[in-house]
Amino acid sequence: MSENSLNKQTNKIQKRLQMQDIAKLAGVSTSTVSRALNGSSLVNEETRLRVTALAQSLNYSIDIGAQNLRLKNNKTVAVVIPFDSANPQHVSDPFFLTMLGHIADELSMLGHYMLVSRISADNLTAVLEPYESGRAIGIIVIGQWRYHEQLNAMVANKPIAVWGAKMPNQHYVSIGSDNLRGGYLATEHLIKQGRKRIAFFGNKDLPEVAQRYAGYLMAHQKYDLVADQQLSIPAPFSADTVSADIESLINQSISFDGLFACSDLIAMRAIGTLQKLKISVPEKVAVVGYDDIVLAAYFHPSITTIKQSIEVGAQSLVKALFNIINHEKISSEQLDVSLVVRESSIN
Amino acid sequence: MSENSLNKQTNKIQKRLQMQDIAKLAGVSTSTVSRALNGSSLVNEETRLRVTALAQSLNYSIDIGAQNLRLKNNKTVAVVIPFDSANPQHVSDPFFLTMLGHIADELSMLGHYMLVSRISADNLTAVLEPYESGRAIGIIVIGQWRYHEQLNAMVANKPIAVWGAKMPNQHYVSIGSDNLRGGYLATEHLIKQGRKRIAFFGNKDLPEVAQRYAGYLMAHQKYDLVADQQLSIPAPFSADTVSADIESLINQSISFDGLFACSDLIAMRAIGTLQKLKISVPEKVAVVGYDDIVLAAYFHPSITTIKQSIEVGAQSLVKALFNIINHEKISSEQLDVSLVVRESSIN
């Protein structure tokens, strides 16, 4: 212990082993070591085995900085999560986190690392920083993006894939579900159950939510119903205000018999609040959620939700990004993740 | 569009700007550019402004690979999530994900990046790879670690911080909650409600769970109860088997009036199953969960759980790691995250 701390003070930190050292010990040149370690056919089999065994036994591992400097391929993809500087909330949204998990799965399956960074929305240029600095070979952006214009101006022809709504005239590849259709499906599901006054809980400032709302209106039109403006509540995905919003509706005697929640969190919170107010679900008010996060399945009673497969979304994002990186195809088309109305359950 | 694809085929990718280019344009040497960009006092104020402005306007950013090769400081911490090669499940456990989110918050607050990698448990040496290769300056390991011995042999004096139970004779720094106490608190809570036959749902192969079970036994002893072996069910955190387990207990007529679940997922699943079987909660069977994941708060009826603050845990992990890195203190003490029995709710 004391020897240790002495070490720390007097000597430099124990020098990292490098190729030169391995080379010296193996009695070959560094070129040979490099080739051996990378399985080049230019090195004798016997030598290769000897060198790799030596390297292994000495616990040597290639310096990634140096390698990257030469090769410009660092096997790393950055996932950027923007946040509002106004309320720099934590990364706690289960949708984000689940997406993050699936992206991690997908990337590690492809032998890549995932670099996570959070950036403030008012420092948008930072989105590309991990790529520009050579930290990552590409960028995945998750999060409802409020600043489409700025993003659009910045990222043309860069290796970037965005989760979110398709916007008019967009210069980047985005993957997302068809929010218009999702909104339509959810609303139709409620209408088919005979609901006539359907509350919409979601913040229409977000493009994705706006599109869902359009679907909501479309369903109303299709079934000859009119949507009451008063029933549109700008609730954030995190559902913080939902209890108060519902109570407020009831206090104002604004009646409703259906509720379309733009996230499962909102749905869960709404159901909880309604039950607390002794309004039976689904008898008095039917609720449909959105996302189908894993936890929704554990909720009791089970909730009906618009399933957008986060796993498929993650896979598509990764695939799209690699396509761009490999120049296989550059398109600004949106890939759609299929949507299903379903009762959330564990399978 | 066609011009674009042509470009892709004929030209190399547009060469990255480098210091040399900036230097040439600014009419100075690269050293000066480097110093200007890093705010060195060895460069004239006027020059500095001119150079930084130029770099900014050209959207130049320092190549991280080259910089890292020189400086050995890449501002990156790796978070390693081990998984069982037997069942390579997805990163979907909400506890993991929440932890991941908080670590990301904490690191980004400190101006660092988070690198996520999943490794197979039978390739343990890979834990240190991100550090050994110079990809990251330190490692955080999350996850119930089944292979304490191997880990222990490998990581002495390396910059690594582990989330988990404290093990005898450990050579690494670990952060975790006092599982013994947690198990005790949960059980005591049930006993104080008059419960006498308390089922334990958790896989004792995991050190953390084993410690909780010890706490469970301790509480029994304290209150002069005997724990029935038959009531100890090896349920995984993910709760997949919980429904079947409960039904099996009931079919075998093994009665119980309390249930201590080692994760909130288990608790939620158990409550759902019991309700489905018309066994009222908490009247007939009282349930206590563990973790206090965010979503538990949305569950209805609200569930009682042992709160271990994941946020505090994440902060402690990061802090401990930086302490090691900065040689501020190397200790193999465990830092405890405080525990509270509480009804999960949104605040």
Next chain:
DNA sequence: AAAATTTATGCAATCGTTTGTAATAAATAT
């Protein structure tokens, strides 16, 4: 057996920064 080919290895340049040291110009002291 000599020439041509194949196989295995080493040399040295390179990737894009940072930084110790030397060089120059400007400012101050003698």
Next chain:
DNA sequence: ATATTTATTACAAACGATTGCATAAATTTT
């Protein structure tokens, strides 16, 4: 007016890998 100090800047050597090219040894061909 000269010597000394101070402020800027440039030069060139690292950092640790990869790889085109040259070379030497082993093999095959003629």
